[in-house]
Amino acid sequence: MDVQAIRQQFPILDQEINGKPLVYLDSSATSQKPQSVIDAVDSYYRFANANVHRGVHTLGSRATDLYENAREKVRQFIHADSTAEVIFTRGTTTAINLVASSFGRSNLQAGDEIVLTPMEHHSNIIPWQQAAKATGAKLKYIPLQPDGTVTLDAVRETITNQTKIVAIAHVSNVLGTINPIKEIAEIAHRHGAVIVVDGAQGIPHLEVDVKELNCDFYAFSGHKMCAPTGIGVLYGKRELLENMEPIEFGGEMIDFVHLYDSTWKELPWKFEGGTPIIAGAVGLGAAIDFLSEVGMDAILEHEQKLAAYAMEKMRTIEGISIYGPEHRAALVTFNLDDVHPHDVATVLDAEGIAVRAGHHCAQPLMRWLDVTATARASFYLYNTVEEVDILVDGLLKTKEYFGNVF
Missing domain, CATH: 3.40.640.10 (Type I PLP-dependent aspartate aminotransferase-like (Major domain))
Structure with a gap:
């Protein structure tokens, strides 16, 4: 699947947020729309x-x-x-x-x-x-x-x-x-x-x-x-x-x-x-x-590779909790120790990265997880491995920022 060719069909992705290229990782909330x-x-x-x-x-x-x-x-x-x-x-x-x-x-x-x-x-x-x-x-x-x-x-x-x-x-x-x-x-x-x-x-x-x-x-x-x-x-x-x-x-x-x-x-x-x-x-x-x-099989294969890569990279971050099974759809829900998910999302937004934070309209599940909220990065056919790397860098910056604050 030619992800770069696919990305070119989504005009909203060609912009900067807070001076950084947009990394849209909130497709589980709503996906972006192709030009067609x-x-x-x-x-x-x-x-x-x-x-x-x-x-x-x-x-x-x-x-x-x-x-x-x-x-x-x-x-x-x-x-x-x-x-x-x-x-x-x-x-x-x-x-x-x-x-x-x-x-x-x-x-x-x-x-x-x-x-x-x-x-x-x-x-x-x-x-x-x-x-x-x-x-x-x-x-x-x-x-x-x-x-x-x-x-x-x-x-x-x-x-x-x-x-x-x-x-x-x-x-x-x-x-x-x-x-x-x-x-x-x-x-x-x-x-x-x-x-x-x-x-x-x-x-x-x-x-x-x-x-x-x-x-x-x-x-x-x-x-x-x-x-x-x-x-x-x-x-x-x-x-x-x-x-x-x-x-x-x-x-x-x-x-x-x-x-x-x-x-x-x-x-x-x-x-x-x-x-x-x-x-x-x-x-x-x-x-x-x-x-x-594009083909649904190709989309699924691409997304699951992204999710697996994201979990592998994110698990190298000290103090991160990742929720859910190993075999999963294209999203990773997580928390950083001692940092509220809304604060995580705010710092990531300053880096141009869009993730979801909150209870995700699933409060009973949050209680089952014994948390009040989580952050979530969700992927779709237009996301790339490079964007996962940017997310991980953003999470490390988030940890550094709040480590210095407290």
Whole structure:
């Protein structure tokens, strides 16, 4: 993979921050956008801006074609059977809330179990907490191993015949843990449960085949995979989506409206009330084209080499703690002894290095790690070994600075 050629396609990377070349290591929060995605969104607004599925004029037809073509690109990218199984949402959070509010509240009752893990993002915890409160179901958590992984034995011991929903991240946004979704899905289905996968950190980096995984729902965001913010996808098996009720009502999702009753459009549009995020969908389609051209296998290989190199170099720093398993996705979460993560991030920013600091929307996991916050460097296809070296130099400067202060 020609990383330098790829970098040239990301205009934002060609700048200085605080007088230093930008080293962007926060792609798990949001990825940068290639010129092809920027151009696709710009072209939509210049030449095709209109509402979809409504007007019969030329611009309306152009917009509708672009929007539905993007849906087909998503279908192919995740290997779904039909575009009816591809629901456009605002992002992963909205997609999981849709499942929890529609499927969850209609299918859960008192005594049923919702199984999660402590590594989940808040967006894959709070919707299930609310569904449990509304239905009388209870939450259960698969215990983590010391390295932040789950074992299939622990999965088998946690999931029971009372389990109705298993909700789990494909990849942890803190630990980089890659969960064995296919095997967990088999265990869940054996007990009659459905599995909901938070794919926000999975789909930007891994080849995702929803049929091979046999997941019932898969949720992800566009902005972490080179697409614009505000667009995401919920994949769901058709037979499940057919029996779910919408949770947003109004224009676009209706079939017939009478004074005292209404009927809904067929899939996927019954879940897309109101004017959709048309430009975002166009940008997502362009991002899929870009990633597909590079190749997901090549992206994963490059990122895992970066993560392994980063851990090797960072472990030479005295007083650093690195969290998560050895085999991981493209991120390294860490702390420096006696230096708050926000201070680490501030000093690194002065060196032009962007990392994330805080609880990463994973407070239960922070408590499991027995920390209040961590710093995180996350990598993507445009990052280089040289940038890892700059990060390590920045961390050494951080240690030196705070050593002199205290």
